[in-house]
Amino acid sequence: MVKYRNNLQCCNLHEKVGSRREFLAKAGFGFGALALSCLPNEELIASTLKNRGINNPLSPTPPHFPAKAKNVIFMFMKGGPSHIDTFDPKPELNRLDGQFLPPSFRPEELNLQFVKAHEAKLMGSPRTFKKYGKSGIEISDLFSNVGQFADELAVIRSCYHDSIIHNPAVNLAFCGSVRLGHPTLGSWITYGLGTENENLPAFIAMQSGNFAFSDKSFHGSGFLPAVYQATRASSQGPPFQNLDPQPQIGVNNQRRMLDQLHLWNQKHLETRRDDSRLAARISNYQLAFRMQVEAPELTDLTREPKSIQSLYGMDDEKSSEFGRMCLLARRMVERGVRFVQLSQGNWDGHSNCDKNHVDNAGKTDKPIAGLLKDLKQRGLLDTTLVIWIGEFGRTAVAQGDGGRDHNPHGFSCWMAGGGIRGGKVIGATDPLGCRAIEDKVHVHDVHATILSLLGLDHTKLTYLTQGRDMRLTDVGGQNDLSERLTKA
Numbered sequence: 118m119v120k121y122r123n124n125l126q127c128c129n130l131h132e133k134v135g136s137r138r139e140f141l142a143k144a145g146f147g148f149g150a151l152a153l154s155c156l157p158n159e160e161l162i163a164s165t166l167k168n169r170g171i172n173n174p175l176s177p178t179p180p181h182f183p184a185k186a187k188n189v190i191f192m193f194m195k196g197g198p199s200h201i202d203t204f205d206p207k208p209e210l211n212r213l214d215g216q217f218l219p220p221s222f223r224p225e226e227l228n229l230q231f232v233k234a235h236e237a238k239l240m241g242s243p244r245t246f247k248k249y250g251k252s253g254i255e256i257s258d259l260f261s262n263v264g265q266f267a268d269e270l271a272v273i274r275s276c277y278h279d280s281i282i283h284n285p286a287v288n289l290a291f292c293g294s295v296r297l298g299h300p301t302l303g304s305w306i307t308y309g310l311g312t313e314n315e316n317l318p319a320f321i322a323m324q325s326g327n328f329a330f331s332d333k334s335f336h337g338s339g340f341l342p343a344v345y346q347a348t349r350a351s352s353q354g355p356p357f358q359n360l361d362p363q364p365q366i367g368v369n370n371q372r373r374m375l376d377q378l379h380l381w382n383q384k385h386l387e388t389r390r391d392d393s394r395l396a397a398r399i400s401n402y403q404l405a406f407r408m409q410v411e412a413p414e415l416t417d418l419t420r421e422p423k424s425i426q427s428l429y430g431m432d433d434e435k436s437s438e439f440g441r442m443c444l445l446a447r448r449m450v451e452r453g454v455r456f457v458q459l460s461q462g463n464w465d466g467h468s469n470c471d472k473n474h475v476d477n478a479g480k481t482d483k484p485i486a487g488l489l490k491d492l493k494q495r496g497l498l499d500t501t502l503v504i505w506i507g508e509f510g511r512t513a514v515a516q517g518d519g520g521r522d523h524n525p526h527g528f529s530c531w532m533a534g535g536g537i538r539g540g541k542v543i544g545a546t547d548p549l550g551c552r553a554i555e556d557k558v559h560v561h562d563v564h565a566t567i568l569s570l571l572g573l574d575h576t577k578l579t580y581l582t583q584g585r586d587m588r589l590t591d592v593g594g595q596n597d598l599s600e601r602l603t604k605a
Contacts, residue, residue: 174344175319177311180572185536185603186502187313188450188457189306189567192485193290193335194477195326195462196283199511199521200529201550202242202474205274206255209548210513211241218514222551229512230281231467232522237514239549240521243471252540259478262486268540269489269498271602272531275544275553278509278560281523283465286508289560291335293589300339300580302564303456305589306571307345308338309578314453316411318348321449324460325352325438326480335460340582347458352442356416357408415448428491430483440484447491450501464507468520489533502535502570506563513549527553530563535570537602561593569599 201207213219216239229237244257249267256264263270280286285295292299300308303320312319322336336347350356418426421444429444430436439461446457461481466473485505492498510528511521527546533539544556565575568589575594579586 174342175307175312175315177313178309180310181574181577182572184570184572185599186500186534186570187310188453188455188497188501189303189535189571190446190450190488190501190503191302191456191458192481192503192505193458193460194464194481194505194507195287195460196465196507197286197509197511197523197528198464198477198507199242199466199470199474200274200524200527200546201511201513202244202470203257203259203478204272204529204531205510205546205550206246206257207242207513207546207548207550210239210550213239213549214241215239222549228281228526229514230523232512232514232516237512239513240515240519244474250540254540254542259474260482260485262482263489265486266489266533266539269493269533269537270531270539271533271537271541271543271598272529273543273558273563273598274527274529274546275555275557276506276510276528276530276560276563277553277557278525281509281525283508283523286523286525287335290506290508292339293561293564293591293593298339299587300341300345300589301336301347301458302567302589303336303347303458304338304341304345305578306456306568306573308341308580309568309573310455310571312453312455314411316408317415317449317452317454318408319455320345320347320458321350321454321456322347322458322460323350323352323356323442323445324462325442326462326477336458340587341580350445352438356445357412411452415452416445418444418448425491429487433483435479436481436483439481440487443484443488444491447488447495447497450492451495451497466511466521468517470511470519470521472519492534498534500535502537502567503533504530504567505532506530510550513551524551527551532566532602537570538605541602543598543601556596558596558598559593561590562596562598565590565594565596566598566602569597570602 201210218237218239242257244259246255246257247261247264248255249264252268254267254270254272256267278286278289280289280295288295288297288299291301293302303322307319324335336349338344338346348357351358414420418441426432426440426444429440431440431444433440439459442459446459449457461477464473464477489498489503492501492503507528507530509523509525512524514522516522527550544553544558546552547554568575568578575588575590575597579588581587
């Protein structure tokens, strides 16, 4: 790792603030404002990078093989939605409601976190399941709107991993590892494919509900260069901050600041020709300038007809926030944003799981269905891969007052679009929904499948760090489902 030193050429501004770092800290205005009116500088920087043989790290990169999808909308339901109340009906569990576990189930295999296995009683689902579409996929009434698109969905009912605690399980879902400091799925995909629109970020993350956005497991680039981390967008108010120039900064002063910044960057780059991180920082100034032109148009939802806003549930207070996120996601992929991440919580139903799920489904069901319909009617679903997943499922046994404990041993996710032939169910859990038993799909397999649909070989998408070629799927990803998902 290269350490940055403040051995930069002095000028009047430098004499006043001491260093480039201090200069930026004392500038006191937004990152985007720094880039305003810097097109001449932008061309100089681009020329400098080209002369140094340093490419833009976000330039489009060909996939390893022909891709089915080119953009991703990744919807993460934090807290662990109950598969047996959403996408994995269990009539046998309902029949045995209130009874202790049958002798055929060894309590130690359940690996319960908050419930004593010998005291655990089965709790059936209060939800009603219905067959939807020509495929007849059974989906709970929690997602009756999503159910209208059953023939577009590939529901995987046999997901599993081994982490029963939220944070390590979230790390697995996003980063493929329980350890901190690993890149997220969006960062890996951006690293592998670059961006289609140089005027917008390649990877954008939004969140609503009870969600700790400060945790880099959700949006960080880990050991990959920082340019591949997510740009965070707000679900309320202006999605992007600091795009407007500060009126108190005069044109002449801004020009001097930008010219001086370019001079420092150029001097710094001359001694670090192979420093891709510095090249990335410089490219970010260019991106900030270009975003001032394109981002306001992207985020102006008043351009959308009332009928479209209603389709996403934006006219309902309960679903308006997630609906806004879904509509922004459609506008983002429409403009070439590679990876859009929508996170919603909290599905952690330890007490009164049904009420928890009714509330959360009420916030997300109509927006997700609206997103699928809108993508399809615009011809975007063919090339946009949509994923719905949480960090794990919930137990078949009750916890406290109608709650369910964590269950990483068997849970559901679904995918749509991106070349997928829908109307499929893959895998199964046991009759009580405790464990995946048929066609088991590890989280690494889910990641390998996503990468494959994007034309990326998960074994070849690597980054050398700490003496090892690291990858998203670690040493896993053996069950790539992409062929099965795309066949009629």
